[in-house]
Amino acid sequence: MKEKEILIEPISKRNGITLSVVGVIGLIVGIGFFVVGSQFFAPGILCFALGAISTVLGISKLVEPAITIRLTDKGITHFHRRGEVFIAWNNIQRFDQPRVTQGLETIDLPYIGIKLKSLSPVLEAISLRLATGLLTEQRPLLMTASTQEEDLSTLENQMSEEFTPFIEGNDRFKGVLAMFGHRSRLLDANLGYHLYISTDCLDRPADEFIKLLRELQQQSL
Numbered sequence: 001m002k003e004k005e006i007l008i009e010p011i012s013k014r015n016g017i018t019l020s021v022v023g024v025i026g027l028i029v030g031i032g033f034f035v036v037g038s039q040f041f042a043p044g045i046l047c048f049a050l051g052a053i054s055t056v057l058g059i060s061k062l063v064e065p066a067i068t069i070r071l072t073d074k075g076i077t078h079f080h081r082r083g084e085v086f087i088a089w090n091n092i093q094r095f096d097q098p099r100v101t102q103g104l105e106t107i108d109l110p111y112i113g114i115k116l117k118s119l120s121p122v123l124e125a126i127s128l129r130l131a132t133g134l135l136t137e138q139r140p141l142l143m144t145a146s147t148q149e150e151d152l153s154t155l156e157n158q159m160s161e162e163f164t165p166f167i168e169g170n171d172r173f174k175g176v177l178a179m180f181g182h183r184s185r186l187l188d189a190n191l192g193y194h195l196y197i198s199t200d201c202l203d204r205p206a207d208e209f210i211k212l213l214r215e216l217q218q219q220s221l
Contacts (some may be wrong), residue, residue: 006212008069010201026051068201073220076114076213078197083130085122087195089220093117095213097199097206098191100144109144112206112213113193119181120171122195131180138183138196145190162186 030048033040070077075088098113099106116122166173166181173181184194202209 004073006071006216007067008071008201008203008209009066010064010068011203020055023051023053023055026054069197071212071216073216075220078201080130080133082133083127085126085130087114087116087122089217091117091121092217095193096210098193098196100191108206109141109191110199110206111141111196112199112202112209113191114195114197115188115192116184116194118168119166119184119194120168122184123166123171123173123177123181126177126180128176131176135176135180135183138187141187141191141196142183145187 026047028051030044030046030051033044033047064081068079070079075086075091077084077086093115095112095114098109098111100109101107162179162182164178164182166178166185168181187196188194199206204212
């Protein structure tokens with residue numbers, strides 16, 4: 001029997017070529033203003049700056065994988081420009097869009113959060129390159145977690161543990177994998193989930209994607 005497969009192509013990637021072309025045009029126009037004369041320096045610097053930003057954004061979108069998520073009967077595979085990681089359905093406790101409280105408001109974060117039953121299978125499968133990249137990308141989440149923790153000393157102690165071996169059951173991890181394990185545990189303690197997939201990776205609204213995940217998990221289990 002053929003395995004069921006759903007491939008997610010992010011909507012955000014579709015703007016990569018447009019942004020790149022517009023950015024290059026902006027750079028050329030900006031240089032043109034510089035060549036014409038000093039009286040056009042202000043509009044030249046504006047066009048050049050906007051062109052540079054647009055070009056960088058466009059190229060960053062183009063280098064992202066064409067397929068960001070693969071859903072099968074076995075689980076979720078998240079494709080990243082630094083590698084990929086597989087998460088089995090039977091290792092997922094729950095998933096949802098993380099929410100934080102600011103004053104009297106509840107704000108949805110632009111991520112799909114995944115709470116795991118065990119971190120070990122993910123740490124055994126993830127590459128060092130991808131783990132390093134995710135640690136860097138998770139800084140905004142770490143800052144968000146700090147706003148939710150009333151006792152910052154607790155968060156500081158949790159962060160200091162990132163440089164120690166990560167132990168779960170009989171498994172022991174060191175180095176980057178240990179840092180990623182501790183970070184995932186810290187984010188779970190403060191935001192409720194171990195792993196986070198940006199909503200930029202999706203091809204539909206977050207609530208529709210979460211509904212799809214729940215249906216597939218129920219079918220597989």
